[in-house]
Amino acid sequence: MTATTDLPTSPPAAPPPLGGVGFARWCWRQLTSMRVALILLFLLAIAAIPGSVLPQRGTDPIRVNEWIEGNPTWGPLLDRLGFFDVYAAPWFAAVYLLLFVSVIGCVVPRTAHHWRALRAAPPAAPKRLDRMPEHRRWESSEPAEVVLDRAYDDLRSRRWRVSRGDGWVSGEKGYWRETGNLLFHASLIALLIAVGYGALFGWRGNVIVREGNGFADTLTQYDAWGGGRLADPAALPPFAFVLDDFRVDFERGEAQRGAPRLFEAELTLWPTPDAPAEPALVRVNEPLAIDGAKVFLVGHGYAPQLRLTDALGRVVHDEGVVFLPQDGNLTSTGVLKAPDATPSIGIEGLFLPTAAVDDVRGPHSTFPEADDPAVFLSAWAGDLGLDSGIPQSIYRLDTEGMTQLGIEALRPGETWALPGGNGTVEFVGLTRWASFQIAHDPGKEPALIASVIALAGLMMSLFIQRRRVWVRASDAGSPTTVVEVAGLARSDEADLAPVVQEVVDGIRAGSAGPGPHEGSGKP
């Protein structure tokens, strides 16, 4: 009888079109594939680079504006595309959100699969054990069942999961590897959620406090305050403190001269309005923790006390003026505005803790400690522009529409009579100021826990090896029992031989016979 086959006369038909659902499914399969995960990882790395090269609004808004002004073609374009706030930009968010969707889409099915594998018994032994990468074979005088029983018990005692069948024993170990892997990826998702939660509900504020002055934790007393969309400024913890003393020490030796060595702020703290006052100390690396908020010491400077008497003889200003440091030696600039003086006076000042003047640089400070303080003042009279409706910085003086009265340098205790009979300025003395950052981030503990669990899962997924081992024993048709042991590594493992040898030794312990013939079955 002959069978005829029809040779195809036309090329095979094209597969049917996918359709909408099919296409969506294809997209999903692609998104959750390892290859796309790799591509997204690289995109994430590349997307993070501009944020480290260009100035960012979050950390240094002044430099951002300078950069945009200095690059009239690229500056505004990059700004529109979000390059000056990269980590909040939509395209950056798109990359990591896609990556997380990919992770979730991969982790959920794998968890289900792993759950089933955890409940299943190890698979049956293959027929041809000599094809396995590690293979041992020997002959034993004991019956097959005895050998298999011993193999079963020995593997059990070494914490393998074992199953038994007709003439074979099968063992598997290392399920924690996949558990660790899934735990790691799930923790990354938890980390993202924690970071997002902190960003939504957290807040952060900065305030400059002069020695002798205080701060109460309400919105109006902050110099700058920002929070997430769901942060509630009415729910700030109600503590208050007074800055009693700020101590700072600078290096006077040759190496790194002028570098700071000690920062300490001594506070008197009221944890709640009814509580009694208590002393507190805040240092760099040692913040003060109150009621979910943390108070960090971030900066410091000098506040020369200037007493301004106007043309009518009234004292219109008599306290410290905060001067902001411009360099490492604390050359500082500040502005005093007296709108209630007659006439209105504005004074720009340059404060030098250790004053020196040279021809090239002009007045500058040579050491950050107040060894020889001097303040260089430039006085202006006229309209300060405070009624124009446009907000002004308290550290900058807009001299348009003002006339300059003169320039003078003052040492502590000296007085300057302003030209034109417009009053006097006295440099009374020197105080310091410290700047504090007060922050609340409800997501930081969950983020820490998530990252620690991620690290543990990562180590499990890299260091635990997943292995299978099989033992076959048959005594049918021969006077001796032929015993075979083979092993297979299910993960990247170079050295399976010791593991298999250990199993062999466990089985052969207590029985005698010719040594096993070892080899590698792979051609």
Add this chain to the structure above:
Amino acid sequence: MTSASLAEWSNLAVYSSMLVLIAALISFAVSFAARGQRVMSPERVPVGAGAPVSAQSPDNPPQSAVPGRRAGNVAMALTWLATGMLLLGLVLRGLWAGRVPWGNMYEFSLAWTLGILAVFLVVSMRRDIRWLGLPVVFLALLSLGLAVTVLYTEAAQLVPALKSWWLVIHVASAIICGGAFTVAAAISSLYLWRDRAERRGKVTGIVATLPDATRLDTLAYRILAFAFPLWTFAVISGAIWAENAWGRYWGWDPKETWAFITWVIYAGYLHARSTAGWRGRRAAYISLLGFVSFLINYFGVNIFVNSLHSYAGL
């Protein structure tokens, strides 16, 4: 011992370590050249101390007669000696400054070199990796040379933000990772070279003294599998410290950003090894890319970018 002489002894130890490393470099080169000369024709089995013993072939001579083996032994011994002297130099530097010896770029570079040599020597205790000696010692000399010429600075106290015992943990783990990344990058480069020779079928000369490509790939993987969790830990401990010192645990500071980029790239490496079509050459390229990112993280940010992390001391 007065502090001035501590400083002198520290510098002396570092310079001596460099001299010994040069001698080790020469010995490794001699060992390479001697073994490379034996292999005149394409070989199926790599000859040399790195090959597995089980590959028996009639013309494989007994191990003691392999030329270059004595030079290789001498080179390894010299490397041990140089590492010990570098460790001594670092310890003396720490004693001189009265603190942990990694507070500025000079000390970071010394510690990083120590990390490279330490990773190399630890792996050499489990496996014979003489073939790796030449590139590793060369890289160690390069970084030491950079340290003592361009980056040298007197030991001074730390700025207040660094006075925390997190300095020990965070920076130490980052430095050990740096050493591991460097060694893995050297192995990946050798892998690419060997893999190209194998695919062309012409395994001759120096390339034949290297182990086969699979083993190179596996060794690089194992080193990176050790380094990646440690790098993750370095980033986490850095975040914990940042929260204490700067008020937030992650602020996308350039150093933080580049540490993150390095982490992502090495995560990509680990993924690539489990992805069909990405094992082998592409994974090796990713490993090299990760190393470049680490160098930017270490040198680039400290020197070129103004960030909260600029403790270069330059």
